[in-house]
Amino acid sequence: MRCYFFGMSIYYFEKYSHFYPFRDTDGLDYTMCTISVWEQVRMYCVRKGSMPRSFFDCGAAVGYLVREADMLGLRASGIDIRRYPPVPETEKYFASGQIQIKSILDAAPVTADLAYCNGTLTYLNEVTLPIALKKFQNVGMLIAVHNTTEDVQAAFKTGEPIVHRESRLIRSNDWWMNIFRNNGFRVDFDSENKCFCARPIKDDAASKYQGFVSATRLGGGFIRAFSRGV
Numbered sequence: 001m002r003c004y005f006f007g008m009s010i011y012y013f014e015k016y017s018h019f020y021p022f023r024d025t026d027g028l029d030y031t032m033c034t035i036s037v038w039e040q041v042r043m044y045c046v047r048k049g050s051m052p053r054s055f056f057d058c059g060a061a062v063g064y065l066v067r068e069a070d071m072l073g074l075r076a077s078g079i080d081i082r083r084y085p086p087v088p089e090t091e092k093y094f095a096s097g098q099i100q101i102k103s104i105l106d107a108a109p110v111t112a113d114l115a116y117c118n119g120t121l122t123y124l125n126e127v128t129l130p131i132a133l134k135k136f137q138n139v140g141m142l143i144a145v146h147n148t149t150e151d152v153q154a155a156f157k158t159g160e161p162i163v164h165r166e167s168r169l170i171r172s173n174d175w176w177m178n179i180f181r182n183n184g185f186r187v188d189f190d191s192e193n194k195c196f197c198a199r200p201i202k203d204d205a206a207s208k209y210q211g212f213v214s215a216t217r218l219g220g221g222f223i224r225a226f227s228r229g230v
């Protein structure tokens with residue numbers, strides 16, 4: 001049985017929380033879905049305990065997510081290997097250079113608090129993926145969402161035509177979890193949004209150290225105050 005909703009497969013409608021009916025990056029229905037920046041910010045806050053101040057869309061396509069992030073008050077930027085036909089709402093981000101046309105493999109290390117890859121990592125291969133992941137070693141958190149072996153199998157069961165291009169890196173959830181771990185990230189799989197939330201280990205260690213320093217300062221302040229009889 002094939003299940004569609006507004007021309008898009010139910011599978012993808014359920015998988016992603018956000019749907020842009022006006023966007024179609026490469027002519028396939030699933031490219032019209034994503035996770036809203038707002039929801040990504042929520043996932044970031046839950047894991048990092050702070051608000052992100054900047055957002056980087058790796059595979060920004062026509063730039064709608066960069067625009068959403070900008071409208072939410074984040075410092076927004078992005079990159080895409082291809083230039084899609086311009087749309088008026090997002091043209092200014094290309095003109096200003098906030099969105100660059102370049103491969104992530106040729107880009108400078110990403111420094112945004114929150115980085116996002118929707119499908120982009122599956123364009124890479126087992127040799128180039130670690131090179132790309134290195135670019136995210138300075139972010140606060142990387143959210144990656146893409147088709148996995150499990151997605152393809154689940155969709156085949158309902159007869160939905162998930163596009164499984166041979167050239168894409170379709171691997172199991174476990175495979176992806178290990179890739180993140182083996183490339184310097186602490187990772188969990190968000191079952192609600194069906195995405196990987198990867199935090200560079202060095203950044204996590206730094207936040208824990210900062211937390212320890214603040215707690216120690218606070219504790220020291222109390223001890224001094226009490227010893228002075230305040």
Ligand SMILES: C[S@@+](CC[C@H](N)C(=O)[O-])C[C@H]1O[C@@H](n2cnc3c(N)ncnc32)[C@H](O)[C@@H]1O
Pocket residue numbers: 025031033034035057058059060061065079080081082102103104105118119120123124
């Ligand atoms: C599914 S679209 C994501 C669109 C948008 N970020 C969203 O979530 O709505 C994936 C994008 O990744 C881009 N892409 C593929 N390989 C890339 C690379 N090496 N560097 C940068 N972008 C790449 C593609 O051109 C495509 O536009």
